[in-house]
Amino acid sequence: MLGQGGFECVFHRFDEDGDGKISANDLRRCLAVVGAEEGAQEEVEAIVKALDMDGDGMLDVEEFVGLMKEERAEEMREAFEKYLMDGSECITPRSLKRMLSRLGESRTVGECQHMISQFDLNRDGVICYNEFLVMMQ
Incomplete structure (x- = not known):
């Protein structure tokens, strides 16, 4: 199971310019790597907008890890059910x-x-x- 440190590694892998932020396009690729269903561009943009606490249109590492934990929790609930x-x-x-x-x-x-x-x-x-x-x- 991918933990917080693993999620941070995924984040940094997709933060190609090293600025500590990833875009909606980068997020789509990240979600595919960790096994989440690939969402439509509009859905991913809505996710970024909802989680983007500083309003820059990008996710920083904390925002990204929060999303990954939420995705993992949903997967675990579905498996349990x-x-x-x-x-x-x-x-x-x-x-x-x-x-x-x-x-x-x-x-x-x-x-x-x-x-x-x-x-x-x-x-x-x-x-x-x-x-x-x-x-x-």
Whole structure:
């Protein structure tokens, strides 16, 4: 997983002139490198405008890292939700078994319970979103 330092490295790679700023065009290329969907020019310009705190039409490193963290948080939430079923807000042994089966891995409910127990910090038998985040690091 790309952390803040990794995001800063990506930022500096695309800050070709070294002025500490990247443009909307540069941002489109950055987002593609870190795996985000490539947005239309208008969308990227809107993102820059929304995050540009000093009004210069460009993103500095802090603004960029904030965007990348937001993108990563959205990806993590979407990944977590793929494991949920039956209106549950947590990953249960049964929902884990189902998702693993979809991924081509056959596991018993007991094996899934054991897998969950490795990251079940509050020992309630399920993985909540915060535990999922710990597990994915």
